[in-house]
Amino acid sequence: MASYDSKDLIVLEGLDAVRMRPGMYIGTTGVKGLHHLLWEIIDNAIDEVANGYGNKVEVTLHKDGTASVLDNGRGIPVSPHPKLKVSGVEVVFTQLHAGGKFGDNNYKYSGGLHGVGASVTNALSRYLEVTVFKDGKKYFARFESVEKNGKIHSGMPVVKLKEVGNTTLKGTYVRFLPDDRVFRDITFDYDTVYERLKETAFLNKGIHIELTDERTNKHETLCYEGGIRDYVTSLTMDKKPLFVPPIYIENEIEDTYVTLAMQYVDSYTENIFSYVNNIPTPEGGTHEVGFKTALTKVLNDFIKKHTKDNAKDKKDKEIAFIGDDFREGLVAVLSIKMKSVQFEGQTKTKLGNVEARARVEAVCSQGLTEFFASKKNENIGNIIIEKAKSAARVRQAAKRAKDLARSKNIETSMLIGKLANCTSKNADINEIFIVEGDSAGGTAKQGRDRYFQAILPLRGKPLNSEKKRIDQVLANEEIRTIIGAIGTGIGEDFKLENLKYNKIIILSDADQDGMHIRCILLTFFFRYMRPLITNGNIYVGMPPLYKVSTKDKEWYCYTDEELNDITAKLKNYTLQRYKGLGEMSAEQLWTTTMDPSKRSLIRVTLEDAVIADKEITMWMGDDVGPRKDYINKNANFNKIDNFKKNDSDKEDK
Ligand code: 0RA
Numbered sequence: 001m002a003s004y005d006s007k008d009l010i011v012l013e014g015l016d017a018v019r020m021r022p023g024m025y026i027g028t029t030g031v032k033g034l035h036h037l038l039w040e041i042i043d044n045a046i047d048e049v050a051n052g053y054g055n056k057v058e059v060t061l062h063k064d065g066t067a068s069v070l071d072n073g074r075g076i077p078v079s080p081h082p083k084l085k086v087s088g089v090e091v092v093f094t095q096l097h098a099g100g101k102f103g104d105n106n107y108k109y110s111g112g113l114h115g116v117g118a119s120v121t122n123a124l125s126r127y128l129e130v131t132v133f134k135d136g137k138k139y140f141a142r143f144e145s146v147e148k149n150g151k152i153h154s155g156m157p158v159v160k161l162k163e164v165g166n167t168t169l170k171g172t173y174v175r176f177l178p179d180d181r182v183f184r185d186i187t188f189d190y191d192t193v194y195e196r197l198k199e200t201a202f203l204n205k206g207i208h209i210e211l212t213d214e215r216t217n218k219h220e221t222l223c224y225e226g227g228i229r230d231y232v233t234s235l236t237m238d239k240k241p242l243f244v245p246p247i248y249i250e251n252e253i254e255d256t257y258v259t260l261a262m263q264y265v266d267s268y269t270e271n272i273f274s275y276v277n278n279i280p281t282p283e284g285g286t287h288e289v290g291f292k293t294a295l296t297k298v299l300n301d302f303i304k305k306h307t308k309d310n311a312k313d314k315k316d317k318e319i320a321f322i323g324d325d326f327r328e329g330l331v332a333v334l335s336i337k338m339k340s341v342q343f344e345g346q347t348k349t350k351l352g353n354v355e356a357r358a359r360v361e362a363v364c365s366q367g368l369t370e371f372f373a374s375k376k377n378e379n380i381g382n383i384i385i386e387k388a389k390s391a392a393r394v395r396q397a398a399k400r401a402k403d404l405a406r407s408k409n410i411e412t413s414m415l416i417g418k419l420a421n422c423t424s425k426n427a428d429i430n431e432i433f434i435v436e437g438d439s440a441g442g443t444a445k446q447g448r449d450r451y452f453q454a455i456l457p458l459r460g461k462p463l464n465s466e467k468k469r470i471d472q473v474l475a476n477e478e479i480r481t482i483i484g485a486i487g488t489g490i491g492e493d494f495k496l497e498n499l500k501y502n503k504i505i506i507l508s509d510a511d512q513d514g515m516h517i518r519c520i521l522l523t524f525f526f527r528y529m530r531p532l533i534t535n536g537n538i539y540v541g542m543p544p545l546y547k548v549s550t551k552d553k554e555w556y557c558y559t560d561e562e563l564n565d566i567t568a569k570l571k572n573y574t575l576q577r578y579k580g581l582g583e584m585s586a587e588q589l590w591t592t593t594m595d596p597s598k599r600s601l602i603r604v605t606l607e608d609a610v611i612a613d614k615e616i617t618m619w620m621g622d623d624v625g626p627r628k629d630y631i632n633k634n635a636n637f638n639k640i641d642n643f644k645k646n647d648s649d650k651e652d653k
Contacts, residue, residue, distance in 0.1 A: 014096060015123035015154035019145070022182055025120045034183045035192055037121040041069045041174050044092075044118055046200055046278070048073030049207055054171060056208040059197060061188050063214050068175035075134035076172050078161060087161040089130050089141050093122040094155055121176060122155035124183075128176035130161075133169040140164045145179055152181070190218060198222055202231035203278050203335055228261040228333040235273075236331050240266035242387065243380045249367030255339060256356065258363040260291065262332035264384055268391075269527055270327040275335040276351050282606050283534065285344070285351030287336050290360030296323040298368040299388065302381050319392050326384070328391035336360060346534045347606065419485050420445045420455040432456060432485060432501040433541065433594070436508040436517050440581035440589075444507070447586035448594060454501065456485055458517070479524060490528040496535060504532065505601060507541040507593065509580040522604060530606070538604040543584070543593045547576040556592045558600065 018025050026036040038059075045057045054073035061067050077088030084091055096119050122128045122143050132139040142159035145152055178186040190213050197220075201209045205227025211220045224230040232246040246263040274281045274288050281287070300321065336356065344352040372381045418441075422430055432454040435441040441457020448455055458478055483490055487500040506521050508514035518540060525538055532538050544556035546563050550573045557563040567573060578584060584592070593599050 015094060015119060016152075018096070018120050018123035019152060019154045019182065022124060026124070029183050031185065031189065031192075034178055034186060035188065035196075037124055037176070037178055038067050038069075038188065038193065039196065040118050040121045041067075041176070042197070042200070043278075045069050045071035045073070045172065045174075046204060046207070048172070050204045050278075055206070056210070058210040058212070059193065060212045061190065061193065061215060062175075064177070065186055066175050066177045067188055068173060070171060070173045072169070072171040075132040075170055076130070078132055078134060078139050086157075087141070089132060089139070089161045090157055092117075093119050093128065093130065093141075093143055094157065095119055118174070119155065124179055125155070125176040126179045127158075128155070128174065131164075131173040132161075133167045133171050133173075136166055136168070137163050138165045138167040138169075145181075190216065194220060199231075199280075200278065202228055202234075202333075203275060205230075228259055228335055231273075231333045232261040232263050232331055235271065235333075236263050236265050239331075242266060242329070242383050247368070247371055247380070249364060249371070251363040251367060253359050253363055254355075256359040257337040258287075258360050259335045260332065260364055260367070262330060264329045264387055265331055267329050268394075270324070270330050272327075272330065272332045272334060274333075274351075276341050276356075277337050278335075279341075279343075279349075281343075281349050281351050283345040283347065283350035286353055286355075286357040287334060287351050287360045290357040290362075291332070291334050291364050292323055292327070293357075294361045294364035294368060296321075296326055298365060298372065299326045299381075299384065301369070302372050303385055306378070306381065306385075319389060321388060321392055322395070325388040325391040325395065329387055334360070349606075418457060418481060420448075420450075421485075422448075422450055422452050422454045424452045426452075427500050428502050430454065430501045431503040431505060433505045433507050434458060434482065434521065435581070436514055437580075437582060440507070440509075443582065443584065443586050443589050444594070447588075447590035449590075453594065454485070456481065482521075482524075486529070486532075488529060488532070494529060494531060496531050499532070499537065502537065503539055503601070504537050505539045505541045507543065507581065510543060510545055511579065514580075525604075526606075533604055533606050536603055536605075539601040540604060541593050542600045542602065543578065543581055543589070545578060547578070547588075549574050549576070 022029050022033065026033040042057065042059060048054060049057055049071055054071055056072050058070040059067070060070075076092055080087055081091045084095070086094075096117060123145070125143075125145065127142060127144045129142045130140070139161055140159065141157065141161040143155045144158045145154045146156050146158070147153075180186050190211075194211055197209050197211055201207060201222035202224050205224055207223065209222040211218075211222070213219070226233070229246050229248050233244075236246075242264040244263070246261045249258070249260040251258055272284070272288060272291070274284060274291075276285075276287065303321075338353065338356060338359075340353070342352040344350045371377050424430055429452050431452060433444055433448070433456065435444045435455055435457050438457050438459055441455055444455045444457075485500070486504065487498045488494050488496060489498065504525075506518055508517045522538070525532055542558050544558050545560070546557040548555045548557060548563070548566055548570070550570060555566050557566060563575075567575070581589065581593075591598060
């Protein structure tokens with residue numbers, strides 16, 4: 001261990017610290033981190049507008065690589081900060097976590113509390129300009145990251161806030177250019193921004209959000225008067241709702257504001273999307289527990305009250321329902337707003353505040369009880385109870401089947417027949433490739449390093465796990481082979497400590513079928529082995545799309561851009577396009593896709609659960625209409641990897 005003396009200590013201050021360790025503030029310097037810069041600015045504008053000081057936020061992606069956000073709120077304070085002696089604008093964009101410096105009472109609830117602040121965007125930008133429209137005056141300030149004697153000084157105020165004219169407008173306009181010395185790629189992705197804004201518009205009913213892409217002349221206006229009711233309706237649009245419209249509850253208790261919209265659909269999975277102060281909480285937490293407790297209690301009460309005392313219905317009364325039974329086919333959005341939120345969990349996306357549980361339970365209990373007490377909603381109650389009864393019956397049947405399977409020890413014996421396992425028993429280094437097709441599987445078996453790499457070939461498309469019941473999912477041979485090989489079990493029985501491979505790598509062709517298989521597998525992991533995703537064990541392999549050869553050299557290209565870059569410099573070359581994994585030799589597959597020192601892997605994250613769910617539903621739901629439209633509209637799409645090849649989330653290389 002080296003010893004430090006004071007002259008070696010680097011004094012990290014403010015914005016330069018952000019540039020020194022961007023990962024600590026925005027996670028990555030890949031595509032996700034880049035977009036984080038924009039979320040910070042958007043969140044500030046939304047906070048202002050959502051708190052009633054305006055009604056409109058306009059986001060523009062400009063041709064020069066900048067992004068801008070305009071709101072019609074009160075305008076960032078322009079007067080000097082009493083202690084810091086610089087304008088409020090300068091405080092907001094140069095002080096880390098400046099939000100609190102204006103006192104905690106500016107906004108009742110703030111999503112920004114979770115964010116790292118607009119100053120981080122400034123620190124990681126080439127330049128950032130702010131225009132404030134306030135009290136009839138227009139003000140302007142500019143910040144730049146300037147290089148001096150080989151050192152970059154981040155976010156320096158190069159034009160101090162000054163009055164530049166009169167105006168009848170009010171609000172704030174922020175425009176910035178992400179720094180290409182920090183980010184490898186500074187191109188904002190329209191779809192990513194659009195999805196985020198859509199979610200924001202759902203969560204803040206009545207707010208007008210506009211997105212304009214000047215690079216492509218795309219334009220979209222988002223405004224949902226129904227708020228999360230419209231959100232649920234959009235989530236169930238491609239499925240078969242059991243009733244319309246969604247049940248909606250809204251109430252405030254002890255400074256906690258709770259909204260819930262829920263519906264049931266003709267499927268067997270549970271989908272609860274929860275938020276705290278507009279921040280998604282895919283890992284759940286106390287608010288979700290409160291909601292689930294209320295739902296179970298209210299529906300049990302409903303059964304007691306509505307089951308008649310005759311012989312036939314008495315049997316129903318004896319069904320021992322568990323909470324899960326009441327959530328089969330449930331699609332719900334739960335959005336709460338509260339102060340002093342604490343996040344926990346693997347990815348800090350789980351609400352930890354204990355007080356939230358009882359508050360959400362109280363609001364939901366009261367709201368749902370009132371809903372079902374109304375004569376006109378009795379039928380909806382009955383529909384839900386019928387669904388729960390069938391869930392309980394299937395659950396009991398599945399348990400019997402599982403007990404039987406266990407006793408016969410089927411799980412481990414014959415099922416793993418197709419698995420070419422590795423010789424190492426060390427789960428920390430072991431990898432399993434789930435490979436599309438028997439022939440590619442064969443190639444992978446020859447090409448692998450058998451010490452730590454196992455190969456599981458998949459024949460045809462494995463079952464679509466959206467449509468099937470849990471017992472049918474378990475019965476499918478491809479799926480059971482995967483479950484058996486991975487070792488953790490599924491659902492409630494899932495045990496991460498039994499994981500046999502640290503990396504589970506999906507390897508499919510770079511075509512529509514391959515993408516479909518990837519979607520299906522991700523859905524399956526998302527629904528039944530979710531901790532593997534939150535724990536970062538699931539990866540997507542990246543086989544090359546092209547091989548470029550000259551007389552004395554070869555290049556593998558993984559994207560069209562790479563191909564263009566390489567061929568631009570060459571005169572005589574031959575080009576091979578790989579249509580499938582099967583076209584590669586074992587050695588080629590090893591070099592390009594499997595060798596840990598050369599390959600690229602994309603780690604699958606949970607963050608885009610909503611997008612993934614929607615896309616997966618569209619791909620696999622019963623209704624082919626939207627799916628066809630989607631395929632036609634996105635013939636070339638690679639959306640499930642919202643992550644791009646150059647993202648720094650990818651493994652090494
Ligand atoms: C603190 C206080 C006031 C406004 C804001 C912050 C504010 C911040 C942002 C960020 C983007 N748009 C914004 N709009 C407003 C109130 C100041 C006053 O009443 O003078």
